[in-house]
Amino acid sequence: MTKEQFLDSKVQVIEPAWGLRLVDPFELWRWRELFVALMLRDMSVRYKQTAIGIAWVVAQPLATVAIFSFLLGKIGNVPTGGLPYPLFAFTAMVPWQMFSRALLEGSISLANNRSLLTKVYFPRILLPAAAVFGGAADFPVTFAILLLMMLWFGFVPGWQIVLMPVLLLLALLTSLGVALWLSALNVLYRDVQIVLPFLVQIWLYLTPVLYPASVIPEQWRALYAMNPMVTVTESFRWAVLGGAVALDPAMLAVSTVTVFVVLLSGVVYFRSIERQMADRI
């Protein structure tokens, strides 16, 4: 490097930062390779850890669906719109499983990568983002099981299945928004990690996975749709299996707005904690 080049090179300024900050897209672009590397790491570690790792991905939703099929079979009819209950429940379980896994992994990502946080610089937001999108790695496995199940019950997906990626993206953005909040909070208060499984459990009950959204009284629907996972699971069922309950544009709109509010506030909160992360973790 010549002297002129040297003097021209950009000067980085390191100083105390103030105020609200969003993400710097140029900086994120510069670090895109790390994002991919972290995501691949999370995925390949998960699939390396043992065969039971993959079996677990399948066993968990299958067991839940089996238990509920049995119980509800005893109790009485669930208005599934003519769908066999196991297929009805498992179909919604597929995006739910991906969402909850992504949320859990994303929320503990900072605590899990303590040594990275205290030893190297990179935009911290890459950690929850990579964990969330890496959490989607389970999807192909559970989706394959779903296809087998559909074959068994004699269902063929219609044209609506092209909407599936949109719904999956909505689910991942929801978990990213919440994971940004929770991962940053978890740096300050480690009990977030303890409450997390409980939160996911409650969230499952507030989402029409094991029951249809139609059991919720009409006047509560708007509030109910504030949970983006309501739209995701109901619409996913429709996208894959077809049926009477079609995608409701109003619900989709409400959920999308919620997702963006959570995501935006998550980014702002995350960025405000980012500066102290290495000191506090």
Add this chain to the structure above:
Amino acid sequence: MGEFAIRAEGLGKKFRLGERERYKALRDRLTREAIAPFRALSRLVSGRPPLPPAEREEFWALRDVHFDIAPGEVVGLIGRNGAGKSTLLKILSRIIEPTAGRALLRGRVGSLLEVGTGFHPELTGRENIYLNGTILGMERREVRRKFDEIVDFSGVAPFLDTPVKQYSSGMYMRLAFAVAAQLEPEILLVDEVLAVGDSSFQKKCIGKMDEVGRQGRTVVFVSHSMTAVTRLCQRAILLDRGRVVADGPAAEVAAAYLRSDLGTMAHRLWPDPATAPGDHVVRLRSVGVVGDDGAFHATADIRRPVMLEMVYDVLLPDHNPVPNFHVHNEEGICVFVTADTDPQWRGRPKPVGRYVSRVTIPGNFLSEGTLIVDAAISTMDPAVVHAHEREAVAFQVIDSLDGDSVRGEYGGVVPGVVRPRLDWYTVAEKEAASATERNP
């Protein structure tokens, strides 16, 4: 703006003491905040003065640090533990944010605060090379280009597709360093990575650092090893309690550091039993280096014995705490560990009270240089460490070159972790024969 690679303008970093311990439970914080108004009210009602706002002890790990480092300069950052060296390096690496002042850096920055950051035990050597390279800020393409060189340098080629959890620690370190060595930033920030690994590995690392320095890159290097600093750096900056106390030619600053009380501290006292190192069984009260005149000395003649002393309080009966010392040299190598094996106390519980334990290190045993002493008190069976004070004291062993030490008439560098005087016995087996040959 002058020609600089790194400029620090009044850099400062403030920490709140105890913050690290206090953070964890949201529950605790909520209860405290919830109770606070009632406490204040009860104080008001009872006529006592209100409590001052929750006091938090603050301290500046770094304060008013100014310097300019020119491009191509290799600068050593030295000082006692807690002087602020690592804090400064972390600020320059953008890992933590300064509380005051600012730093300007010109050029691509690479920092090595640890060897093998981000290595994942489940991944193979090959996967870790890519992952670690990317974490250090290299592009994937760059790693691919240098892949063979990395594998060559590390010498782990046959195990590339084995998960690194199955590597020996030596292999692990070699691979990690091989990746780091490929980092080609304009500014390199390095923290004590040389303190790990065996000596041949350390030599390799020092060689690499030397090379980096000669390529005209700017290097800031934190180390405890004055040998490494004087060898690799032209300039050294000495920090003490967060401030720059000396800045100049490496040899001069290093020498000043070793001569001063900063590098060595012959006596440490903990006047307050509550904060002294230890637990409910035993508390350390003081540690010292005692010369053969009975006084504390930070220097010791290589030929004379030197004593390490520990004063401690035993607080509970029926315990048998054993004092022990861990002695390290300035490269961080443990020279020896010694524990009290005095038959008088062996397996016998110590009654409650104050004890003074001393151990004598014979003369003509230690090597020249700085020795750093960790003081610990442990129960041996079952093993419990009651107190472990790292770098409690330190002293310099000096060879005056009078000719009657182990080095004899030799004036050069004598390698070795210890330099014991051993008995040599020489007989002339063929004296008669050679005598006749020479004088026929």
